[in-house]
Amino acid sequence: MTQLERLAIADIVKIVPTRHGDDRGYFSEVFKDAWFREHVADVTFVQDNQSLSAAKGTIRGLHFQLDPFAQGKLIQCIRGSVFDVAVDIRAGSPTFGQWAGAELSGGNGAQLWIPTGFAHGFLTLEPHTIVHYKVTAPYSAQHDRGLRWNDPAIGIAWPAEAAEVVLSEKDAAQPSLADLPPSFTFSPFLERA
Numbered sequence: 001m002t003q004l005e006r007l008a009i010a011d012i013v014k015i016v017p018t019r020h021g022d023d024r025g026y027f028s029e030v031f032k033d034a035w036f037r038e039h040v041a042d043v044t045f046v047q048d049n050q051s052l053s054a055a056k057g058t059i060r061g062l063h064f065q066l067d068p069f070a071q072g073k074l075i076q077c078i079r080g081s082v083f084d085v086a087v088d089i090r091a092g093s094p095t096f097g098q099w100a101g102a103e104l105s106g107g108n109g110a111q112l113w114i115p116t117g118f119a120h121g122f123l124t125l126e127p128h129t130i131v132h133y134k135v136t137a138p139y140s141a142q143h144d145r146g147l148r149w150n151d152p153a154i155g156i157a158w159p160a161e162a163a164e165v166v167l168s169e170k171d172a173a174q175p176s177l178a179d180l181p182p183s184f185t186f187s188p189f190l191e192r193a
């Protein structure tokens with residue numbers, strides 16, 4: 001049975017698909033459209049992404065895209081491990097500015113569903129970590145925005161691997177939540193799929 005757990009922010013859902021183990025290894029249905037629509041969110045995924053991070057302590061994020069290219073994301077780690085985080089940037093949301101996170105790894109097969117209205121990022125906990133994820137809107141460089149990974153106002157409790165981080169130039173220069181123009185948050189607060 002696939003396990004489903006809502007995190008501290010209930011719109012963030014952790015999913016652990018069943019793994020059928022045998023002498024060869026395991027088999028797992030990692031995404032099934034009808035099941036996902038019924039149990040998690042009635043959305044259509046239009047793009048799959050994959051990133052390899054060579055070093056432990058790599059941070060990617062926190063990222064989101066503006067409407068009309070806002071993306072819901074289904075995140076999975078297929079090699080190594082990450083601490084994966086979503087930050088609520090829905091203006092008017094009772095959990096605005098709060099975060100929820102989970103460890104995703106090739107070993108645990110866990111996934112995180114992050115709807116639109118959240119900024120997303122992760123920290124690699126091992127070298128050569130591969131993250132694979134589905135998104136509900138195509139990439140649009142013009143709509144791509146970010147938030148500072150270590151904004152004290154958000155206060156993400158990153159694991160110890162964040163003591164010495166590897167960051168892109170873009171992510172080293174991301175603004176803090178207080179500096180986001182109001183038009184960059186998702187307003188009015190809508191409980192979107």
Ligand SMILES: Cc1cn([C@H]2C[C@H](O)[C@@H](COP(=O)(O)OP(=O)(O)O[C@H]3O[C@@H](C)C(=O)[C@@H](O)[C@H]3O)O2)c(=O)[nH]c1=O
Binds near residue numbers: 122
């Ligand atoms: C995200 C993305 C990037 N690119 C290109 C742009 C650039 O040349 C190169 C690397 O882009 P980035 O530095 O933005 O890659 P990265 O920092 O891995 O960005 C990703 O981070 C995680 C946390 C997310 O949530 C994703 O949605 C995405 O924003 O890949 C695409 O062609 N398509 C895409 O969908």
